[in-house]
Amino acid sequence: MVKNNKQTEQKIFEAATEVFIEKGMDGARMQDIADHAGINKALLHYYYRTKDRLFNAVFDALTGQLFKKFAPLFDETLTMEEKIRFFFREHITFLQKNPRIPTFFMNEMYRNPSRVRKIIQRVDINKFWIQLEAQHKEDFIKYNITREMIPQLMTSIAALSVFPFMAKPVITSFMEKMGYAFDPYIEERKEYAADFVINMLKQRETDHKPKKSSTEK
Amino acid sequence: MVKNNKQTEQKIFEAATEVFIEKGMDGARMQDIADHAGINKALLHYYYRTKDRLFNAVFDALTGQLFKKFAPLFDETLTMEEKIRFFFREHITFLQKNPRIPTFFMNEMYRNPSRVRKIIQRVDINKFWIQLEAQHKEDFIKYNITREMIPQLMTSIAALSVFPFMAKPVITSFMEKMGYAFDPYIEERKEYAADFVINMLKQRETDHKPKKSSTEK
DNA sequence: TCTATATTTGACCAAACAGTTAATCCATAA
DNA sequence: TTATGGATTAACTGTTTGGTCAAATATAGA
Numbered sequence: 001m002v003k004n005n006k007q008t009e010q011k012i013f014e015a016a017t018e019v020f021i022e023k024g025m026d027g028a029r030m031q032d033i034a035d036h037a038g039i040n041k042a043l044l045h046y047y048y049r050t051k052d053r054l055f056n057a058v059f060d061a062l063t064g065q066l067f068k069k070f071a072p073l074f075d076e077t078l079t080m081e082e083k084i085r086f087f088f089r090e091h092i093t094f095l096q097k098n099p100r101i102p103t104f105f106m107n108e109m110y111r112n113p114s115r116v117r118k119i120i121q122r123v124d125i126n127k128f129w130i131q132l133e134a135q136h137k138e139d140f141i142k143y144n145i146t147r148e149m150i151p152q153l154m155t156s157i158a159a160l161s162v163f164p165f166m167a168k169p170v171i172t173s174f175m176e177k178m179g180y181a182f183d184p185y186i187e188e189r190k191e192y193a194a195d196f197v198i199n200m201l202k203q204r205e206t207d208h209k210p211k212k213s214s215t216e217k
Numbered sequence: 218m219v220k221n222n223k224q225t226e227q228k229i230f231e232a233a234t235e236v237f238i239e240k241g242m243d244g245a246r247m248q249d250i251a252d253h254a255g256i257n258k259a260l261l262h263y264y265y266r267t268k269d270r271l272f273n274a275v276f277d278a279l280t281g282q283l284f285k286k287f288a289p290l291f292d293e294t295l296t297m298e299e300k301i302r303f304f305f306r307e308h309i310t311f312l313q314k315n316p317r318i319p320t321f322f323m324n325e326m327y328r329n330p331s332r333v334r335k336i337i338q339r340v341d342i343n344k345f346w347i348q349l350e351a352q353h354k355e356d357f358i359k360y361n362i363t364r365e366m367i368p369q370l371m372t373s374i375a376a377l378s379v380f381p382f383m384a385k386p387v388i389t390s391f392m393e394k395m396g397y398a399f400d401p402y403i404e405e406r407k408e409y410a411a412d413f414v415i416n417m418l419k420q421r422e423t424d425h426k427p428k429k430s431s432t433e434k
Numbered sequence: 435t436c437t438a439t440a441t442t443t444g445a446c447c448a449a450a451c452a453g454t455t456a457a458t459c460c461a462t463a464a
Numbered sequence: 465t466t467a468t469g470g471a472t473t474a475a476c477t478g479t480t481t482g483g484t485c486a487a488a489t490a491t492a493g494a
Contacts, residue, residue, distance in 0.1 A: 006440080016398055026243035027328070030482060040443050045483060105328060110387040111244075120390040151392055151402050152409045155381055163376030166383060169326040173337040175368055185368050192369045199420035206345050206423070207416075247452060257473050262453060284465080 009047050013039045016048075017058045021104045024092055025111065026057050059108060063119055064100060074131050080139040083158070085194040091161045093192045102162045143201045160193040226264050228254045234263075238321045242272050242328065249430045276325060279318060280336055286311055293350050297356040301374070308378045309407045319379045360418045373410040377410040 015036035019028045030051055034041040048054035069091055073083055095102065109116045129150065133140060140146075145153065164171060164186060171180045232253035236245045239422075247268055251258040265271035286308060290300055312319065326333045346367065350357060362370065381388060381403060389399045 021328070024243065024324075026241065029480090031480095034257075036398070040484090042444085042484080043442060045442075049403055049483090051482065067262070101325070103323055106383045106387070107324060109243075110317070110320060113386045113390075116289070117391050117393075118387045120387070120394065123394075125394055127393060139401050147408075151388070151395070151397055152406060155384070155388055156377055156410070156413055158384070159376040159380030160373055162384075166323045167375070167379075169330045169333045170323070171368070171372060173330075173333050174342060177337065177340075179344055180368055189369065192366075193373070196373055197415050199424075200417040203416035203420040203423070204421070237484085248450090258452090259454080260472060266453090268452065300470075374449090 008037075008039065008043065010053075012039070012044060012047055013057065013061075017045075017053050017062070020055060020058050021062075021098075024107055025051075028055075037100060059115075061152045062105070066101065066105070067123075072129055077135075080136045081198055084197050087157070087189075088161055088194045089190045092186060092193070095162070095165050099106075099165045099168060102166050106166070143204050145201075157197060160189075162197060164189060169183065225254075225256065225260065229256065229261060229271075230274065230278075232261055233261075233271050234279070237272060237275050238315075238317045239278075241321065241324055245272075272366070276332075276355075279322070283318065283322070284340075290344055294352075297353045298415055301414050302408075305378055305411045306407045309403060309410070312382050313403060316382045316385060319383050323383070360421050362418075374414060377406075377413060381406060392415070 006066065012033070015159060016028075016033050019033045020037055022028075023032075028051075030044055031041050031052075034044055037044075044054065048057060072090070073087055076083065076086065078086060129147065132145075171185070175185060229250070233245075233250045236250045236253055239245075240249075245268075247261055248258050250271075251261055261271065265274060288308070290304055293300065293303065295303060323350075346364065350364075385399065388402070392399060392402060
């Protein structure tokens with residue numbers, strides 16, 4: 001069954017991804033993964049020696065998938081406002097299809113912080129920053145965006161996009177009580193979150209240069 | 218040892234809280250909790266019959282602790298801007314002392330959604346909304362805050378406060394690379410997040426009523 | 435067709451685990 | 465002082481779980 005070689009490995013990988021995301025490393029059972037893949041448990045160990053190796057394979061693949069989503073932010077030749085809108089639209093759409101990935105990630109990163117460091121050490125953040133700074137020099141001045149506030153700004157943007165999915169059970173329950181549903185709320189959020197950030201920046205502009213808003217520069 | 222009765226139960230409870238928050242229900246081990254409490258494992262079962270009951274005791278206590286933090290928002294006679302600042306200051310200070318509670322909660326709520334419903338069904342959100350609406354009627358009109366946008370606004374506020382702690386390992390790694398530290402970032406955040414929300418609202422005001430900003434009403 | 439190799443399985447194992455039990459300890463009250 | 469009963473423990477039990485292994489089955493090349 002050379003044909004089945006890749007097929008089986010693929011089936012295992014997909015089943016493992018599903019189960020690990022759903023239950024986490026601690027909660028996942030090898031038997032459960034085998035059942036999901038429709039194969040014998042021993043076969044899991046044939047392809048991936050241990051639970052740990054299988055988990056790592058899944059985790060690394062998901063990491064790659066996730067980081068790819070940020071790339072367009074640095075490549076595209078869009079205005080800053082367009083980029084913000086683009087990001088929320090794309091990122092939230094991705095999370096709509098993979099709502100449990102954020103919780104899974106944050107969890108496993110607490111469980112194994114050294115892994116996080118390895119992943120992030122590979123990313124050259126300064127390069128990205130310099131790139132962004134060059135592309136949006138005028139906007140950065142206008143909105144008074146300094147290097148020191150990247151952490152605050154970036155985590156705020158990430159928070160607005162990711163949090164609703166991490167808190168989904170709580171939010172769903174709350175909204176149920178108020179007569180709203182989660183899905184439309186998320187759909188709406190793509191625009192709301194972008195407005196949220198852009199409005200905040202615009203107000204900083206006003207604060208910074210109260211009289212000469214669009215005339216200056 | 219009648220004296221030790223309460224003391225022991227308390228010790229167990231504290232140890233369990235620590236371990237459950239750290240490892241979650243699936244990752245926690247009864248032996249580990251016993252070790253943390255400095256007692257025999259059988260004693261855990263003597264006071265709390267099963268792991269599940271012990272977990273529920275811890276979970277319920279933490280829920281109460283967490284919800285209490287929101288009470289002042291509805292009682293205090295502060296302006297809306299003051300309330301926003303108050304909330305971020307208090308809430309983030311609480312999370313500084315209990316940084317792992319959010320992850321713990323979101324996780325366990327995914328694991329057991331029916332529990333969430335039970336907790337939230339007890340809260341009368343509409344009452345809170347009506348209360349807020351009455352207290353800040355003018356602000357609500359000024360900033361064009363409608364009932365339909367509570368979910369978006371509320372989750373955004375929660376996100377800005379909670380997310381940094383849920384993503385702490387990732388954020389720490391990123392900032393390490395940029396030469397920043399997590400603790401000052403959090404300290405700074407108490408004000409930044411409040412400004413973020415307030416600025417966003419002020420811009421909505423500008424958008425909504427471009428000419429008559431402080432003169433009107 | 436026969437053989438060597440890769441894939442798949444059922445049965446098994448040892449460790450880890452939540453939970454039990456019977457015996458011991460110890461403060462107290464009579 | 466001693467009898468009582470709650471608190472505490474060491475040792476144990478039954479089950480679940482990750483992992484192994486030898487046998488069985490399928491595949492491809494000669």
